[in-house]
Amino acid sequence: MNQQNLLSVTSVPPVALPGEPPSGPTMPGSYSFQLNTNHLRVQECNGSPTAGLCRGWKQFVFANDGTKGGNPNPDPSPSSLYVEYWLLHYNPDPSQGQQCPSGWTEVPDEAEIHCSRKTEAIKLPYLPIQSIARPALRLDGSLTKTADGQETDTATFNDGLGRLYSSSGEGIFHVLPPVPGEPGSEWTQVEFNVFGYGRGSTARFNPEASFNVRTTIEDGSPVKPDCQNFGFSSERNNLNFGPRGSVASSPAPAVVINESVQGPAAASACRIAAIIGDTHQYTFGGLFYDFQATGDFVEAQAGSTFEVQTRKVSGAPNWPNTSVNRSVALRMGNSRLALCDGTRLVVNGTTTSLPTGESLLLPNGVAIDRVNNVYTFKDPSGNSVRATANTGYLDLGVGVGPGATTVRGLLGNPTDDPHYLEARDGSVLRVPLSHADLYARFGSSWRVSPSATLLQPCTTVAVGDPTAPFYAGNLNSNTRLGAQELCRSRQVATQWLDTCALDVAVLGASAATVYVGLQRPEVDANPVQPPACIPGSTHPTCPTPTCSPAGCRKAGG
Structure with missing residues (x-):
């Protein structure tokens, strides 16, 4: 995991239905790291x-457990590490009186009973969520098998400071052969993330939270793991997926997911x-480029239903070679949806009221x-759009479901290769x-x-193209340096300082928020900008003076 800015987290219980009491206390500073397998067909279910x-x-x-770590006299070991085994849906009808197998604990869940047992929990010191900033922090789950077929499951935790902890136990399950037409029983999928502290709770991060979650598969295969939009845990978090960035293949194939509370994220x-x-x-392929034309454009097409x-509007008169998203419209199945000027929702041609907090x-x-x-649109196929209505412009996150193999438009790359763009006629x-x-x-x-x-x-706009590119290097040096400083103060990473500075200069200080924790793209098609320099200043990026018989001067001075 790689954390990009200061974090705080609170684990909150599931939302109670009307008339029900809360299901548990709110726990500041509490959370869990979980590495979960897919569901398995096992012999231990035969007694169900x-x-x-x-x-x-x-x-x-x-x-x-953050509640202990936050007390005046904190428990010196409020955290724990273990492997937990489940027999899910073991007893769908508790009235039959069927008990869990010997050695298993009953876990009631509405009208059914699951069964659970754990390895011996290893106690660890309290670990504040800010520790996620440590590059070496990691949770490993491993299964080893001896020559005689005995399995051992081990959870290993590195606190990021080089201290290793592990909890092991003999593999409890006897995995059954797969049934034709059903997924195999082997461990083929993994879910890794930060969640609430047990019993269906949600880890709620502060609004500025953003970090990367790296899942590495070490099974001897060079194939990079794929991401699918579903999980197994009953715990949750309040984070959204962001665009993918570059992922190194060493030391083993991995997938990196950017997550944030706000920013250019899609809903799901x-x-x-x-x-x-x-x-x-x-x-979608990981290419980053500027596009400053005005008018209506296809951003993404995935099949015939999404x-x-x-609608992009010019930044004229102050910034004539820039543009921003004024409005967005979607086709989701047979629905036509639009968010006009960031303020007016139109559903199938009818302006529709949607107060905040409602669906x-x-x-x-x-x-x-x-x-x-923030408006979120989701369809049954897993496609989604998250539109953040800022003053005068929209930031958009677009996600496509697992069935969308090809995406075309301004956000598409042929075969997902970020080194290429494809015109509508197929020209690469x-x-x-x-x-x-x-x-x-x-x-x-x-x-x-x-x-x-x-x-x-939506409101119509003029149609046109910029007369020339416009980057941070085109800004006045004082404006650029001041905007960069603001971006630094918001903890924007160095690679985004020029892009962030351009947006802050054109759109205002709040435009910096979207760059906090944003992953580096696979390919950045924008040219590197020359350093800013104020003539006569001693700013470290200014060229050194050049001298001649006529005197000394700085370039541009």
Whole structure:
């Protein structure tokens, strides 16, 4: 895990239904790291009244009880490390009186009973959530098998300071052969994340929280693991997926997921793209490039039932070669949705009120949620759009479901290769593109005509292309350096300082938020900007003076 800014977390119990008491106390500073297997067909389920429903499940867990660590006289060992085994759905009808097998503990869950047992828990010192900033912090789950077939499960935890802890136990499960037509019983999937502290609780991070979760598979295969949008734990967190970044293949194949409370995240998907600021495109393949045209454009097409279009407006008169997303429109199945000017929701042609904190479920299964200035659109196929309405512009996160194999548009790359963009006619262009190719060939091919646009309910804008590229290097040096300093104060990483500075200069200080914790892209197609220099200053990035018989001067001075 790699944490990008200061964090705080509170584990909160599940939301009680109306008339029910809260299911537990709120616990500041409490959380768990979980590494969970997929569900397994195991012999231990044979004693279940409905053995066909019962499944085995393993959890490798580090659990941190923040309530003890926060007391004036904290328990010196409030954290624990263990492997937990489950027989899920062992008794779907408790009235039959069926008990769990000997040595297992009954865990009631609504109208059924699960069975649980753990390895001996290893006690650890309290670990505040800020420790996630330590690059070496990790949780490992391993299964080893001896020549005689004996299995051992081990949970190993590195606290990031080189202290290792482990909890092991003989493998409890006897895995059964797979049944034709059903997934295999072997451990083939893994869920790793930060969750609440047990019993279905949610780990709620502060609004600025953002970090990367790296899952590495060490099984001797060079194949990089894939991400799928589902999990096994009953615990949760309040984080969203962000766009993918570069992932090193050493020491073993891995997948890195960017998660944040706010920022360019999609609601629920593994394949994420984003359109942020004025206007920066972060594609599904991991390419980052600026696109400053105005008018209506296809951002993403995935099959015939999901499409995202944006209406971009010029930054003129102050910033004529920039543009921002004014409005967004979607096709989700047979629904046509639009968020016009960031303030007006239009559903199938009708302006629709959606107060903050409320949701709207359409007949085709599309769900629309609003929390303050954030609107989330999700369809049954797993496609989603998260629109953050800022003053005068939208930041967008777009996610596609597991069935979407090809994404086309401004956010698409042919075969997901971030070194290329593809025009609507199939022409493949290698990045970086020239200004003419970016707008006259690629951009114009994805323009949407007035008759085909999904944005007809929204305010119209002028259509055009920028006359020249506009980057941070085009800003006044004082403006650029001041904006960079603000971005640094918000803990924006060095690689994003120029892009963040451009957005802060054009859009205001709040534009820096989206860059906190944002992953580095696979490919950045924007040119590296020359350092800013104020003539006559001693700023460290200014060129050294050059001298001649006429005197000394600095470049630009």
